[in-house]
Amino acid sequence: CGFTPAYGPGGGAGALRGRVAVQAPVTKADFDFVARLESRLGRGEAPAYDLGYAISATRQSGGITADNETTRYTLRGTATWTLTDRATATRVAGGEVSAFTSWSATGTTVAGLSAEDDAARRLSVMLADQVMIRLLAAAATLAR
Amino acid sequence: QEAATLIADRLEIAGDQRLIAEGSVEVFYQGRRMTAQRIVFDQSSDQLRIEGPIRLTDEEGSTVIVAAQADLASDLTEGILQSARVVLNQQLQMASAQMVRSEGRFLQLDNAVASSCRICAGSSTPLWEIRAKRVLHDQAEQQIYFDRAQLRFGGVPVLYIPRLRIPDPTLDRSNGFLMPKFTNRTDLGTGITLPYFVTLGPSRDLTFSPTITTNGARSLEVRYRQAFETGSIAVTGTLSRDRIQPNDTRGYLVADGLFRLPRGYRLAFHGEAVSDDAYLTDYGISDTDRLTNTIQVDRVRRDEYIAARIINFDTLRADDFPSATPYLVTDSTYVQRFRLGALGGEGAFRFGSHTHTRQSSNPLDDPNPLEPDDIAEGSDMQRLSFGVDWRKDWVTQNGMVLAALGEARLDTFNITDDAIYGGRESRLYGAGAVELRWPLVRAGADGVAQVIEPVAQIVWADAQDGLIPNEDSRLVEFDEANLFSLNRFPGNDAVETGLRANLGVSWTRIDPAGWSLGVTAGRVFRDDPVAGFSDASGLSGSTSDWLLAVTAETSGGLNLAGRMIADNDLSVTRGEVLAEYATPDLWLNTGYIWSIADLAESRPSRVSDLVVGAGYQISPGWQAKASGRYDFEADQYSSADFGLTFKNECMLVDLSLSRRFTSSTTVRPGTTVDLSIELLGFGGGTEAGPARMCRR
Amino acid sequence: LAQTSINLTGLRQDTSLPVEVTADSLSVDQGTGQATFSGNVQVKQGEMTISAGTARIEYLADGQGIAKVLLDGRVMFASPTDAAEADAAVYTIATGEVVMTGDVLLTQGQTTISGNRLVYNLDAGTGSMEGRVQTVFVPGKANP
Numbered sequence: 005c006g007f008t009p010a011y012g013p014g015g016g017a018g019a020l021r022g023r024v025a026v027q028a029p030v031t032k033a034d035f036d037f038v039a040r041l042e043s044r045l046g047r048g049e050a051p052a053y054d055l056g057y058a059i060s061a062t063r064q065s066g067g068i069t070a071d072n073e074t075t076r077y078t079l080r081g082t083a084t085w086t087l088t089d090r091a092t093a094t095r096v097a098g099g100e101v102s103a104f105t106s107w108s109a110t111g112t113t114v115a116g117l118s119a120e121d122d123a124a125r126r127l128s129v130m131l132a133d134q135v136m137i138r139l140l141a142a143a144a145t146l147a148r
Numbered sequence: 149q150e151a152a153t154l155i156a157d158r159l160e161i162a163g164d165q166r167l168i169a170e171g172s173v174e175v176f177y178q179g180r181r182m183t184a185q186r187i188v189f190d191q192s193s194d195q196l197r198i199e200g201p202i203r204l205t206d207e208e209g210s211t212v213i214v215a216a217q218a219d220l221a222s223d224l225t226e227g228i229l230q231s232a233r234v235v236l237n238q239q240l241q242m243a244s245a246q247m248v249r250s251e252g253r254f255l256q257l258d259n260a261v262a263s264s265c266r267i268c269a270g271s272s273t274p275l276w277e278i279r280a281k282r283v284l285h286d287q288a289e290q291q292i293y294f295d296r297a298q299l300r301f302g303g304v305p306v307l308y309i310p311r312l313r314i315p316d317p318t319l320d321r322s323n324g325f326l327m328p329k330f331t332n333r334t335d336l337g338t339g340i341t342l343p344y345f346v347t348l349g350p351s352r353d354l355t356f357s358p359t360i361t362t363n364g365a366r367s368l369e370v371r372y373r374q375a376f377e378t379g380s381i382a383v384t385g386t387l388s389r390d391r392i393q394p395n396d397t398r399g400y401l402v403a404d405g406l407f408r409l410p411r412g413y414r415l416a417f418h419g420e421a422v423s424d425d426a427y428l429t430d431y432g433i434s435d436t437d438r439l440t441n442t443i444q445v446d447r448v449r450r451d452e453y454i455a456a457r458i459i460n461f462d463t464l465r466a467d468d469f470p471s472a473t474p475y476l477v478t479d480s481t482y483v484q485r486f487r488l489g490a491l492g493g494e495g496a497f498r499f500g501s502h503t504h505t506r507q508s509s510n511p512l513d514d515p516n517p518l519e520p521d522d523i524a525e526g527s528d529m530q531r532l533s534f535g536v537d538w539r540k541d542w543v544t545q546n547g548m549v550l551a552a553l554g555e556a557r558l559d560t561f562n563i564t565d566d567a568i569y570g571g572r573e574s575r576l577y578g579a580g581a582v583e584l585r586w587p588l589v590r591a592g593a594d595g596v597a598q599v600i601e602p603v604a605q606i607v608w609a610d611a612q613d614g615l616i617p618n619e620d621s622r623l624v625e626f627d628e629a630n631l632f633s634l635n636r637f638p639g640n641d642a643v644e645t646g647l648r649a650n651l652g653v654s655w656t657r658i659d660p661a662g663w664s665l666g667v668t669a670g671r672v673f674r675d676d677p678v679a680g681f682s683d684a685s686g687l688s689g690s691t692s693d694w695l696l697a698v699t700a701e702t703s704g705g706l707n708l709a710g711r712m713i714a715d716n717d718l719s720v721t722r723g724e725v726l727a728e729y730a731t732p733d734l735w736l737n738t739g740y741i742w743s744i745a746d747l748a749e750s751r752p753s754r755v756s757d758l759v760v761g762a763g764y765q766i767s768p769g770w771q772a773k774a775s776g777r778y779d780f781e782a783d784q785y786s787s788a789d790f791g792l793t794f795k796n797e798c799m800l801v802d803l804s805l806s807r808r809f810t811s812s813t814t815v816r817p818g819t820t821v822d823l824s825i826e827l828l829g830f831g832g833g834t835e836a837g838p839a840r841m842c843r844r
Numbered sequence: 845l846a847q848t849s850i851n852l853t854g855l856r857q858d859t860s861l862p863v864e865v866t867a868d869s870l871s872v873d874q875g876t877g878q879a880t881f882s883g884n885v886q887v888k889q890g891e892m893t894i895s896a897g898t899a900r901i902e903y904l905a906d907g908q909g910i911a912k913v914l915l916d917g918r919v920m921f922a923s924p925t926d927a928a929e930a931d932a933a934v935y936t937i938a939t940g941e942v943v944m945t946g947d948v949l950l951t952q953g954q955t956t957i958s959g960n961r962l963v964y965n966l967d968a969g970t971g972s973m974e975g976r977v978q979t980v981f982v983p984g985k986a987n988p
Contacts, residue, residue, distance in 0.1 A: 006590045006592075007588040007589065007590045007598070007600060008547075008588065008589060008590070009546055009547025009548070009586065009587070009588055009589075010547060010587040010588065010589045010599070011543045011547035011548070011549060011587065012546060012547030015547055015587075015588075015589050016589075017547075017587065017589070018543070021543065028449070028450050029448050029449070029450060030448060031448060032446065032448060032453060032455070034448065035448050035453045035483075038450060039485060039496070042494075043494060043539055046541075047487065047494075064739070065435060066724075066739065066741045066757055066759070067741050067743065067755040067757050068757060068777060068779065068786045068787075068810065069753065069755075069779070069781075069782070069810070070779060070781075070782035070784065070786075070810055070811075071810060071811065071812030071813075071815070072429070072435075072437075072786075072808070072810035072811070072812055072815050073437055073812070074435070074437060075743075075751060075755055076724075076741050076743065076755060076757075078724065078726070078739075078741075080726065099660065102699070102707075102709065103699070103709070104709055104711075104724070104726060105625065105627060105629065106625065106724055106741075107623055107625055107638075108623040108625075108684075108743075108749050108751065110623070110749050110750045110751045111622045111623045111749060111750050112473045112474060112519075112619065112622075112750075113438065113459075113461040113463070113473050113474050113475070113477065113504075114474045114477060114504050114619045114620045114639075115619060115620055115621075115622045115623050115639075116438075116623065117459065117477060117620070118620040118621065118623075118638045118639035119623035119625070119638050121638070122625075122638030122639075123625065123638075125629075126625070126627060126629035126630060127629070129629040130627070130628055130629045133628070133629070134666070134699075137599050137601070137654070137656050137658075137666070138658065140587050140589055140599050140601075141589060141591070141597035141598070141599050141656070141658050142597070143589070144589035144590070144591035144597055144599075145591040145595070145597060150982075151954065151980050151981060151982050152980070152981055152982070152983050153978065153979070153980050154978070154979040154980075154981065155976065155977065155978045155979070156977050156979075157974070157975075157976065157977070158972060158973070158974050158977060159957060159959065159972065159973045159974075159977040159979060160970075160971075160972035160973075161957075161970060161971050161972065161973070162970055163968055163969055163970045167979070169977070169979070177983065194983065221983070222981075222983035223983040
């Protein structure tokens with residue numbers, strides 16, 4: 005049905021493994037995003053591609069109860085990314101991915117704090133996984 | 149000394165020291181440029197007699213003067229222009245029969261009309277105009293002074309101002325009144341706010357915003373901002389007297405700062421305080437129900453993250469017992485990522501410290517339905533954690549990614565003021581896992597790509613059992629990011645143990661030109677349930693809820709994201725959908741949140757909260773917005789908002805009405821109507837809107 | 845600062861003064877009575893010197909004087925204060941009018957005027973330049 009293993013011969017993902025240099029992080033969200041992407045892409049010594057990204061996130065309150073209390077928060081994030089071939093300095097792939105995580109605001113202050121921090125970390129992981137899927141798709145078209 | 153250049157179709161050198169240039173004449177001098185039909189340059193008097201139509205533009209093109217005729221000095225700095233019009237910053241136009249230009253700096257217009265509205269050939273009355281006996285434009289100070297001015301709307305005089313000074317549009321910061329705002333708020337009546345801006349040198353400013361209302365409320369907001377070389381601070385404070393709480397002064401203070409420290413560190417602080425729990429909602433300042441004061445220092449590098457913070461909480465919630473919830477929290481984090489070369493894999497060391505204290509020192513737990521935990525009302529905690537995680541993966545022949553993972557952590561706790569958990573306790577936790585991913589791709593000729601990625605993980609984890617209260621890991625979420633993580637508790641107090649299998653698959657279709665769709669499904673199967681997972685988290689029991697997540701996007705403007713966790717019988721434990729549809733003229737957005745009730749999460753009632761919003765660009769000038777939030781659980785609207793905005797090249801009118809229906813012991817339902825009128829073109833910073841089309 | 849002015853009185857010239865022409869070679873056409881000087885031609889009249897590649901003299905009908913001087917090659921009119929040059933020029937002695945054509949350039953102190961065609965009356969010191977005339981001059985008053 006036309007599917008081939010991404011890391012198989014026809015998949016092309018092997019060309020990216022350990023060959024992509026991810027842009028250095030500036031914020032904690034970047035840090036988690038880079039850590040996740042580098043653990044999935046591998047980090048080699050001779051990168052052939054550079055991955056640039058910009059992450060943004062906004063928090064929305066929700067689950068408002070009848071007595072005006074916020075019981076849920078949603079963190080909506082987007083990451084715009086570009087993959088540049090280092091040899092020819094041309095953009096070979098890019099786009100924008102988006103994701104959201106949410107957490108409850110009903111516990112104590114300590115519970116709410118760690119839930120919020122974990123939600124932010126998970127958003128970075130989700131955005132990195134979405135970019136990873138796009139990279140696998142791009143590698144397939146590059147390989148053709 | 150710079151030369152001037154004069155270009156013309158024909159130049160006559162008349163005998164008496166006069167040069168006559170005719171035919172699309174252009175003069176360039178020190179960045180100024182003038183075009184005209186005919187110029188007589190009388191060299192004896194160094195005067196230019198210019199016949200129009202004349203167009204004079206200054207260096208940056210921010211001031212353009214158009215006139216029929218003029219007598220100017222040859223360096224274009226002095227002189228008189230007849231039936232002239234000056235356009236500032238391509239927006240504000242001032243016209244008068246005669247305009248005198250002096251010292252290359254001043255422009256004086258007598259019997260002038262100033263407006264930034266387009267004047268169409270047919271009707272000569274602009275939407276608004278300022279008529280004045282005399283207007284003086286000081287280009288150096290970038291100020292415009294009006295004498296005996298009259299503000300007219302549609303030709304009808306509305307306001308008479310003997311002396312008016314308005315900043316020139318090119319000026320960034322200048323002392324003076326800002327545009328007024330009109331507000332009507334329940335219990336406060338209709339009020340006017342007239343802000344006044346004071347610049348204190350290039351890097352500091354103050355804004356005073358007094359408000360008085362018909363129903364006897366008086367309020368003054370003061371905002372102070374300062375920029376330093378390495379950072380900036382902003383402090384805003386308000387003081388109010390009103391009839392809601394007649395005999396006391398109410399108010400609110402918020403301060404924010406961000407500074408760059410040496411060696412890549414960053415300092416950020418945020419502080420807020422309020423006089424009473426209802427103030428923020430009564431005055432519509434914000435909907436937060438917990439005030440936080442934080443000081444944080446952090447540094448982010450590729451392989452290293454360092455952060456330390458102190459947070460003080462001040463709850464406004466009616467049902468929070470202030471003394472029973474931690475009011476002071478300190479955290480420090482140090483993460484160091486490492487790699488063990490080609491064969492060894494990679495991982496990270498994690499060090500963390502955490503303390504929190506409660507005002508109460510009651511070592512017993514008062515039974516409270518909203519806090520089903522058994523933690524004492526006065527329980528304080530200090531914790532140190534050392535952790536390490538590691539991962540190594542291989543790609544097999546048939547394109548599978550096989551990975552071995554492991555993590556370990558030692559947490560030591562010291563708990564005081566707690567009869568049950570008081571004392572020191574430590575716990576060692578370890579986990580190991582094998583993960584198998586098999587990403588499959590299909591790249592269609594038409595640019596459509598598909599990726600299917602099945603993932604399976606077998607995880608084993610164990611931890612010494614210890615008498616440790618679960619404070620920071622009570623609010624657990626189950627989503628695509630932690631479907632495959634080894635420990636799904638957000639904090640350090642609880643750890644996920646036992647043998648389990650995490651199974652999931654994602655299918656993504658990517659077609660930038662057409663539609664893209666992503667679906668992820670997953671489930672966790674474990675040998676025996678983990679007590680710490682509450683029902684609402686969807687991870688309780690020996691098999692978790694089904695996890696289903698969808699993202700969809702069409703090039704036509706639809707953008708949808710949804711997630712749901714549901715039991716086998718498809719009863720949804722928790723779900724959230726966010727959808728937007730945006731076209732240039734119409735945009736719709738909607739969000740729905742559902743969650744079952746779960747006292748383990750201190751959530752006594754279910755959540756069924758729908759937000760719907762729509763915006764429509766009625767015409768290039770008019771835009772309407774409406775949004776509503778409906779609480780199915782309480783079967784009533786939580787809030788509704790309507791907005792109407794008119795914006796063209798010279799005026800912005802923003803009318804918004806918002807109604808909040810929720811109420812509690814501290815907060816009553818209320819309606820707010822805001823009206824702000826802004827005359828554009830005076831450097832107010834607001835972008836001009838689309839210009840009115842003149843019907844030929 | 846001296847009051848700079850653009851006038852061509854500097855080129856003013858009493859056209860009744862005798863004209864002296866010197867050149868490397870001279871050829872005379874008996875039939876038309878035309879004399880053609882060529883090779884760094886110099887035409888002097890009072891303080892004005894005109895230099896050119898070639899100069900053709902047309903004599904008056906009665907042969908008693910020069911009617912016109914037609915000059916080619918890069919023609920240069922020079923007076924003690926001003927200078928004018930062009931590709932070609934026709935100087936009609938009787939009317940004192942000079943018509944210069946082709947890349948005309950008038951310089952006088954810091955002021956230069958360039959154009960395609962200049963009609964100039966030596967006696968009156970007046971003239972007019974046509975074609976996309978460009979005048980570069982220094983305005984009198986120092987700009988504040």
